[in-house]
Amino acid sequence: MKYLLCLSLLFTSTLSQAQDIAFGKAIVDTLTKPYFWGRGYTKDGMKKAADFLSAQLSSYGLKPLSNDSYLQSFTYPANTFPGAMTLIIDGKALTPGRDFLVTPNSKGINAKGTLRQLDSAQFISEKNKLAIILKDTLNWSAAPVVADYTVIEVRKRVVHNTAGTFDANIENEFVKKFKAANVCAMVKGTRQPDSFIFITAHYDHLGGMGSDTYFPGANDNASGIALLLNLARYYAVNPQPYSIGFICFAGEEIGLKGSEYYTKNPLVPLKRIRFLLNTDLAGTGHDGITVVNAKEYPNEFRLMNEINDAEHLLPVIKSRGKAANSDHYYFSEKGVPAFFFYTMGGIAAYHDINDRGETLPLNEHEDLFKLVVKFNERLMAK
Secondary structure, eight states, X not given: OHHHHHHHHHHHHHHHHHTHHHHHHHHHHHHTSGGGGGGSSSTTHHHHHHHHHHHHHHHHTOEESBTTBSEEEEEEEEEEOOSOEEEEETTEEEOBTTTEEEOTTOOOXXXXXXXXXXXXXXXXXXXXXXXXXXXXXOOOOOOSOOOSSEEEEEEHHHHTTOOOEEEEEEOOEEEEEEEXXXXXXXXXXXXXXXXXXXXXXXXXXXXXXXXXXXXXXXXXXXXXXXXXXXXXXXXXXXXXXXXXEEEEESSSTTTSHHHHHHHHSOSSOGGGEEEEEEEOSOSOOTTOEEEETTTTSHHHHHHHXXXXXXXXXXXXXXXXXXXXSSTTHHHHHTTOOEEEEEEOSSOOOOSSTTOXXXXXXXXXXXXXXXXXXXXXXXXXXX
């Protein structure tokens, strides 16, 4: 009976690992659906995503990192665009997201009039505190402040470098205390449960701009969450000597709000974290990965490359120094050893409506999974 049980568990584990890529694709496809509305600031997108992730981690058998809830709640200000989002230039109606974007710190506007040309790419209406800027590409973001003017970026080819009249109706709502939550869980260690390896990724994206346009955020960062959840499933049935902590951060896109809050209010003392691996933009990998903080922790970076070379996983692992470009930053600033890795090559969609699940290859998802597991094993063996 014991042999049969072990054989069953081995088969289940092997089958589970064989399904890693399918699981990853399913998570990305789910999180990029309209229901989650870009996991942002309107239509309860971020809250829906947090609830989904909590339920997933619970279903795998992980426990909350602290107390009885997977959620670490906090607030911060956010400028949002929940309603009207129309723009007509020279009599031509433009499509939000595809033809134009309102900059994230803009105030709302409901006005029409003429534009004064400043140069080949900039047009203004002083009366309405409006600026129109022609751009080759459109990339959106999020902002914790609201200005007393409106800036609209328009794809250059749409208006052929000229703009004379406008008719704009854009609704904004500044939320002083937007409610968000980090999703935190753990698998308890078998020998040194007070020592931790952390695996982190942000689950928020940009949300929606108006009532009809949202930003799916497949590569950024449904891909990282898919990898994190795959690892959570694995560690749930393969406990390690150290405890493995998992944090899905909120508020990354608006200025690393979730990780900043966590490091000021840690659920586990920061000194207990042996190492933190943060993944963001994990959906490609044709040209390998880049590791931020590699130059800060050369021994661990060398170890990661040794594993990669031995296992023949990624094309290359490139070294980068310190950077405040994802949720590892506040941890390493407080002395927690941390890497942030992101994939390179493949699709170019970033912070736009084209970052969709169906176009994301996830071609190195399984290799990233193996690299993280092997890396953690070596860290815990030291």
